[in-house]
Amino acid sequence: MDETPGLRERKKAATRLALHEAALRLAIDQGVDGVTVEAIADAANVSRRTFSNYFSGKEEAIFHGDTMRLRRMLELIREQPTDEQPWTVLTRAALRLTEETDLGNVEWLIRRRQLRGHPSLASHQVAAYAVVERELAAELAGRLRGDDVGLRARVLAAVFLTTMRVAVQDSTEHPDRPLLDVVSAALAAAAPA
Secondary structure (H helix, E strand, O other), X not given: OOHHHHHHHHHHHHHHHHHHHHHHHHHHHHOHHHOOHHHHHHHOOOOXXXXXXXXXXXXXXXXXXXXXXXXXXXXXXXXXXXXXXXXXXXXXXXXXXXXXXXXXXXXHHHHHHHHOOOHXXXXXXXXXXXXXXXXXXXXXXXXXXXXXXXXXXXXXXXXXXXXXXXXXXXXXXXXXXXXXXXXXXXXXHXXXX
């Protein structure tokens, strides 16, 4: 009886992943503007209604992998001791995420390069980062002491996420350097004094 929800959740995750991969593939092949929700649903062998159960639009489907990586980063941060310095926690989580998700793999960087800068994806990315930034700031607020904890947590979260975004962009534009090295260097450069 306990296996049924597990199986159901695995099937949902598989459908979501199939839709995401179909959306990415079509966006790269046809350009973001040439992709329709119907084409994504057809490529994933599901109905338009099923697509709508998982994603609000093609941009969300395309960006799903990045959203999952951001969620995983929050998990990695929450798993760490609360008595450690916040930037140390953030750095450790970012480096582990980079290693465990293989963000530096060539295929991911090629996809990223092909899709970067598209206006509808950029606005979706900004919105997704804003949600994660609020959650990250709330987590960091519990790790900070002193005055203006809320403000300091928001600033720290924004600096961290911006540093990660810039590191990925830099690595996308200059793929000759391993992403792990770029992330490490960027986080070191942005570390609070």
